[in-house]
Amino acid sequence: MKIIEGSVTAAKGFQATGGHIGIKADKNDLAVVYSETPCTYAGAFTQNVVKAAPVHWDKAILESGRKVHAVVVNSGNANAATGLQGEKDAADTALVLAQALGVDQKEVLVCSTGVIGVPMPMELIKKGVPEVAKTLGSSLEHGNLAAQAIMTTDTVQKTIAVEETIGEITFTVGGMSKGAGMIHPNMATLLGFVTTDINISKEMLQKALSKAINTSFNMITVDGDTSTNDSVLVLANGLAGNPIIDSEGEAFDKFYAALYEVCKYLAVSIAKDGEGATKLLEVRLSGAKSFEDGKTLAKSILTSSLVKTAFFGEDANWGRIFCAMGYSGVNFDPNKVNIAIESSAGKEAMLSAGLPLAFSEEKAKKILEEKEITILVKMGEGDAQVTAWGCDFSYDYVRINGDYRS
């Protein structure tokens, strides 16, 4: 597997673009991804009871089993808590792009991100979407335009592409994502778009996606808030020309590894770019009774405001990590737990079998000064291990979110 420059336009036959249609004052706010060849499609969506209208639209198309040609994404408005009008607006948005591209309305997926509870500005959509669609192209720059147009409070664009071979056949998986706040995915997440030219059945594509998000997008948290709009969509147009992957085996494994690489990169990019974040935090937890237990423990650590502010303050306050594990809801023996911190500046053990160690404050400070820090936890209860990612909690999170809507 090779990481290459690019994103959703890296795989054969995919075009993309981004533009400004006026939902946001001065930043690009509309992205389109398109494949002339119809695409097998897999998706994963938010588990929030309050689901945005586009989530309903995309889920219905997923359940219908049909192939798709395009995705239209707006930022600046979530089209959530907008009732029946919101459902109609999502369908109309698909129709506008479908007409511009000459495809069926139900071959167009829709995603939205932004403020909740504000009606979609449909005049801007009807006028703007066909204009933006005219600028579709397959270059690296076209991919970048799309990745930038889906950003909200993101500070960097999040894109990656990888190349892999199955026998003589080369295939590509590329993706983009957005997300910085309201990030605590549950089964699905934020907005993530992956395109690939692999030839694969719908069932195996969904299987690969579901497995990949479980240890990538579902393992990140910024602020514990699971959004109404989380969606990860994968489109596969088959242009790589490999024999169709319709069962497990070496070809599926190779595709899965490439898809996972893309999902993990996009997910970790989101944790790293968490609103106001100054540090990427990684929890590597081993010895849990089960994967679910490990996940709950790791996310409880990464969601704790007290843990997050301690890392912002570069304070080796491991007691808050232990405390957050204790209230996670998972039952465990505190007397078996080991905790250590690690970064490129070194590693320092803090807790051994439930007892505090006399550690070097100076060494701990050096470790915590780094921008990427790993919290190592050993439970001593079983064989399950998980890795999860989050970020610290700074003054800027409060600044950004004390004044987001207005």
Add this chain to the structure above:
Amino acid sequence: MKIIEGSVTAAKGFQATGGHIGIKADKNDLAVVYSETPCTYAGAFTQNVVKAAPVHWDKAILESGRKVHAVVVNSGNANAATGLQGEKDAADTALVLAQALGVDQKEVLVCSTGVIGVPMPMELIKKGVPEVAKTLGSSLEHGNLAAQAIMTTDTVQKTIAVEETIGEITFTVGGMSKGAGMIHPNMATLLGFVTTDINISKEMLQKALSKAINTSFNMITVDGDTSTNDSVLVLANGLAGNPIIDSEGEAFDKFYAALYEVCKYLAVSIAKDGEGATKLLEVRLSGAKSFEDGKTLAKSILTSSLVKTAFFGEDANWGRIFCAMGYSGVNFDPNKVNIAIESSAGKEAMLSAGLPLAFSEEKAKKILEEKEITILVKMGEGDAQVTAWGCDFSYDYVRINGDYRS
């Protein structure tokens, strides 16, 4: 029922004091509460898997059923994650006070609050506790000294007392509490101490406490972090002289009402004094399917960092409230939900049957400028109603917790 000046020394026969023994650099760090008459005792404790040593000590005494004479509380060190040495230190702390007061070691309860994972400075305890115990007294000021000595990041002392009559008999319930961060009680909470001269059986005292904390201490949150040390203790010495309350009935109801008043006041005081808080937030949620559902929904709203920062920014971003309900884990129909905000400046509806209302931003702003704001939620699904309290999330929370331990 009458609210009177006072706290844990308000009820007949109770003495208290506070002093400085050197655990903290310059603030009082040790409190003692004492009744010469032995007290029936009830308690509720943290559900965190990682329990502090004093919690184990107090639970064992509760289970033994014996009466108690005193409580010793230190701030500055939580005596949590301190292993067998910590258990021994909690027992030794009880012994030191027991010897000073001439009572049995197992008639002394112990509470600690402060940093996790640091061995207790037992030399200071052994030297300081007898000195502080010498200053016990029953005045209002003695109660204040105790209330101040248990504070950590609290900015105000939290005390209350109420007086009530049963027939000709007057009884008093007084209390103090501490807590500002790591506040998200589960079944018990933080530190709360209630003294009363009512004559009541152990079973009925525990019954009253368990019921009272369920809708007071267990209904507050500051940061979603359930502490390792949460404890609420009630001591009843019977000096009011009423016939013993050993079953439900009018006398029990009157005592319960007084106890609840004290617990609620102490709990709401903690939410209002949340670390860095500028506003007290109250959620009044009705029409839930069950009390548990309502509690989960209300606490999900009050725990959301996005909701909390929006209130800090005085932004009427009700979408975040709706979103936090959606990911709470409670299943409900979004199309039945109503949301409004209210304060002394007025009331404004935001969401009606799942649909956004065109509300006055100007009026909403005025409501949000107040220091105490109520979020009104109607679920339209059942008869259960709950009230919960929290606070906003400001820059100061980050400042306080980015630099607590060091």
